[in-house]
Amino acid sequence: MLSPEFPITPLLPDIARSLSAHPRLVLEAPPGAGKTTQVPLALLDQPWLEGRKIVMLEPRRVAARAAAGFMARQLDEAVGETVGYRIRFENKVGPRTRIEVVTEGILTRMIQDDPMLEGIGAILFDEFHERHLSGDLGLALALDVQSQLREDMRIVVMSATLDGEKLARFLDAPRLSSEGRSHPVEIAHFPARRDESLEVQTRRAIEHALQTHPGDVLVFLPGQREIARVEAALSPSPVGRGVGVKVWDERGGSGIPDSAAPSSGASRHPASSTGQALLPEGERNNDIVVLPLHGELPVEKQSEALQPDPHSRRRVVLATNVAESSVTLPGVRAVIDSGLAREPRYDPNSGFARLDVVNISQASADQRAGRAGRVAEGWAYRLWPQSQRLDPQRRPEIALVELASLALELAAWGITDLGSGPGQALRFVDAPPPGALSAARDLLRRLGALDGSNAITPLGRRMLALGTHPRLAAMLLSVSGQEDRALACDLAALLEARDPLRQGGDALAARWRALAAFRNGRVPAEANRSALAAIDAAARQWRRRARVDASPPSSVEAHRLGDVLMHAFPDRIGFQHPQDPRRYALANGRTARLFDDSALFGEPWIVVGELRHEARDALIQRGAPVDERRLRGDFADRFVTEDSVRWDAGRRALVAQRESRFDQIVLDARPAGRVDPALAAAALTQAVRELGLSALSWSESLQQWRERVRCLREWMPELGLPDLSDEALLATLDDWLRPAFAGKTRLDALGEDELAAALKSSLDWSLRQRIDQLAPSRIIVPSGMERRIEYAHGQSPVLAVKLQELFGLADTPRIADGRIRVTLHLLSPGGRPLQVTQDLKGFWERTYPEVKKEMKGRYPKHPWPDDPWSAQATHRAKPRGT
Incomplete structure (x- = not known):
């Protein structure tokens, strides 16, 4: 039974009517309006649905679980009956499920696996303003399916903060808007003190909010690390005193990674170690509970943050931007906003998208503040200066991240170029940047996922099925032998994690050996225990996903790690420079160098997992040696010997040589004999490309x-x-x-x-x-002489001619079928400019008398008639016969 209390309820009949008449709809509704949970339920019995499923896309796992749970409770059912959800590694869908809430990657797989989308009548894109890459791809694929195969399928794009008019034009769809349920929110800025860390500033703001305002406090922080640090600052005492009750994990510990706590205790953050209870007068310590909320928490811990406290305690919820939308936190009256979020950005050093801390948009700031006004008037404290300006909207991920995964999905869909494919090309709200897409396809060809025409290969399809970055998928699938595959799982976990060594140099082997020691109950002094524990857990998960039964070995030679890693980074396999042992030529044609105290020094072949790009050579941050015999065995087709011709800029001539190469690394070069004409023409053309026209x-x-x-x-x-x-x-x-x-x-x-x-x-x-x-190069003027016209793109053509040669000409010459006037540069008998004009008639009438008066005395041997209209044009000092 639907609840009548949601602001969107009066709009539900209009939504149903619109979708009966039109297959697409843009729905704008602020947080708290009820769109996430009420729209799917309202559409269940629509005649056009014909008993088929509704699939709703949620950007976040927390929101997907919460939305499915709330709708199931409204129907007085368990999750998995009428309403279910599917997220990564978790499936709560049954045979009777009609509403399926899924995360973005799941939707892409559904469409790729079944382009007809049998049994699905509508797809709802919730919180589309977050503009995740998977969401943009999912919408593009769904629009393609709708236009080519399923005209009866409905598509609804829903959001709290987006440019609805622009999106409605893009989709050619009606646009409906709902009012939200909100109360006034007073916004204030809570600036940091000099040299104050984020956790100390946040603690002060929480203390102020608890002492000044009623209700719960919601704190927005960029990520888990910052949540853990603020949690530590709020609970400095080992017995859990301070602000409320310490949150304990299943092992009986605090659940705070040791690396995430303030690094130098009271000496650095004195306010975080005072042990004072930050409570309003009259409240006891156990009247307040501190709860984290982020996507990696166990389900029961997430549910705890999303429900009122069973003991009626006030709550301080430390959340990432999962709490911005789609989930409701009851009882919140004050919001504290760091103004920061962790969002993916392409890191060219590692070759992956990394989560970077960035400033949020103004739209996100407004949405966060609105969380304080759900139940009554509220207060929002912003931890950045009032003078700081935010971008109006969040930039779409498609413009910010590396696109190898997108390029692989496009190839699987049959799109080898955005202008081709079955039917019309895919339509993106914001098209992928051509340069980034081209680089992604080049990488996929090196990984073996695409062929020369950018079509997906059988290996590419297997990589896609793993559902991870193509580099990692290629590594997991390209190595053979259970032990090497287990090593690949370890390396995948190491590559995705933060560095477990505090000062570990550039050897990947040092990190793997620290992981092996952790598994044997020993933690090296320079290693971080919690980071190693997270990497070990991730490696176990990778082994499950890749169906690897073997355990990793307890010890390996360093080159065995490189022999596996090179399948993820074939473009970063490096060969030592013969004259400079610290420099390496890379397979992609670039160069890189080692640290002065590098553990890789002296290795003839290496593979680089992470680089820092600099002005000249890149600096190698992480790498491992590679065994040449294994390299020649696994990449035999990239070792070639062939004639080449290149342009020698110093000699300004071609140089022909016979080269032995690995990819773009020249291993040996000897002078060749006769220059192949085709290669010579290609090399000269390339020289012009580099030198310019x-x-x-x-x-x-x-x-x-x-x-x-x-x-x-x-x-x-x-x-x-x-x-x-x-x-x-x-x-x-x-x-x-x-x-x-x-x-x-x-x-x-x-x-x-x-x-x-x-x-x-x-x-x-x-x-x-x-x-x-x-557009003649020359024209004949009245003097009978040919005079040149000068052309320059973007400018009027110019005819420079002595004034006496135009006597008798009334109108300015025209070219291009009379469309374009020539600009006349009228010259003196000595060739000096007298006038620039496109109006010759006006010159004779208004300007010539003054010119004649001034020039007649200077050039007395040249004609200066009173009537230039009837005078004889000449290029001589005097007309002939006078």
């Missing part, structure tokens, strides 16, 4: 012809003239220039006439004639 032999007339074409392309687009801009010519060098280099071995061997023929090769004879007619 100025490296070619441009005559003045050819440069002017090019400008004439560029101008006509703008003035008369109906002619269909080619784009001859620098950018277009450089992008098409292989089409127009490379054939002209046939038989050449030097750049200057291409003469002016040959260059002109190459540049004009795409135009037929009739079109070249039209260019000469419409």
Whole structure:
């Protein structure tokens, strides 16, 4: 039975009517309006649904569980009956389930596995404003399915803070808006004191809120680490005194990682170790409980934060941005907002997207503050200066992260280019950046996931099924032998985790050996126990996912780690430079160098797991040695010997040599004999690509012809003239220039006439004639002489001519079928400029008398008639016969 108390309830009939008439809908509703839980239930009995399922996408696991649980309780059922959910590693769906709440990756797999989406009548995208990459991909795929296969399927995009008008235009969909349930919220800024850490500032703000306002306090922090530090600051005493009750884990400990606590105790954060109870007068210590809330908590701990306290205690909930939307925290009257969140950003050093602490958007700040006004008037304290300005909206992940996973999903869907594929191309709200997508496809080809045409390979499909980053999937699938596969699981856990060593150098082996020691009950002094425990747990999970039965070995040689890791980073396999042992040439064509005290020094082959990019060479942060025999066995097809021709800039000539290479690493090079003409033409073309078009032999007339074409392309687009801009010519060098280099071995061997023929090769004879007619290089002036017209793209054409040569001409000359006036540079008899004009008639009428008066005395031998309209034009000092 639906509750009548939600603000969105009056809008539910309009939503149903809209979806009966139109297959798509944009629904705007603020937090607390009830859209997440009421809209799916309201649509269950719609005739167009025909008894099929509703799938609702939730960006976060916490919200997915909470939404499914709330809807099930409204129906007086258990989760898994009418309403269920599916998230990573957890499935609560039964044979009678009609509403299925799923997280973003699950939806993508559902569509990829069954493009017809049999049995599904509607897909709801909740909290779309979060703009996760998986959500954008899911919407693009769902729109493709709807347009090509399932016109009867409904798509609803719901959000609290988004540009609904823009999205409605993109979807060609109606737009409905609901009022939320909110009370006034007073917003204040709570600035940090000088040199104050986030946890100390947060503790002060919590103390102020508890002493000043009633109700629970919700604190927004960037991530688990900051939650643990604030929790430690609030509960400094080992017996749990301070603010309320300590949260204990199943082992009887505090549940706070030792690395997450304040690093130097009272000396650094004196306020966090005072032991004072931060309580309003008259309340006891056990009247307040501190609860964390984030996506990695056990389900029962999440539920505890989402329910009123059973003992009626006030609560301080320390949450990540999972509490921004989709979940309701009862009793919150005060919000403390750090203004920070952990969001994915592409890290070129590691090759993965990392969670970085970033400033939130203004929309997120408003949404967080609104959490304080759900039940009564509230208060929101912002921990950043009032002068700080936030971006209006959150930037979509698709513009910020590495796109290898997206490129692999697109290939599985049959999209090898965003302009191709079955039916029309996929439509994204924000298209993937072309450069990032191209780099992702290059990586996938190296990993063996795509072929040369960007189509997915059988290995790529197996990688996709693992549901992880393609680098890690390639590593897990490419190694054989149970022990090596167990090592791959360890490395996957190590690569995704924070560094377990406090000062561990650049050897990945040191980190793995610390993990092995932890498993044997020993923790090295330089290692962090809680970090190793998390890595060990993650490695066990990887072994379950990859179906690896073997346990990792207790000890291995360092190169065995590299032999496994190279399958994740084939582009970062490095070969030692023969003259500089600290530098390595990488398979991707770049170079990297070691630390001065590197544990990898002296290794001929290495693989690099993490780099720090610098101005010249990248600095190797993590790596492992590689056994050359294993490398030659696993990547035999990348070891090649072939003739190459390259451009030597110093000699300005081609150099031919026979190279032995691994990928782009030259292992050996010897002079070759005769230069292959095809390779020579390609090398000369590449030289122009690097040096620029100025490296070619441009005559003045050819440069002017090019400008004439560029101008006509703008003035008369109906002619269909080619784009001859620098950018277009450089992008098409292989089409127009490379054939002209046939038989050449030097750049200057291409003469002016040959260059002109190459540049004009795409135009037929009739079109070249039209260019000469419409944009002539020279015109005949009244004196009978031919004078040159100068062209420059984006400017008016210029005719520089002595004033006496235009006597008798009333109107300014025009070109391009009369569309374009020529700009006249009128010159004195001595060739000096007198006037610049496009109005010759006006010049004769208004300006010429003054010019004549001034010039007649300076040039008395030249004609200066009173009536220039009827005078004879001449290029001489005096007209003939006078």
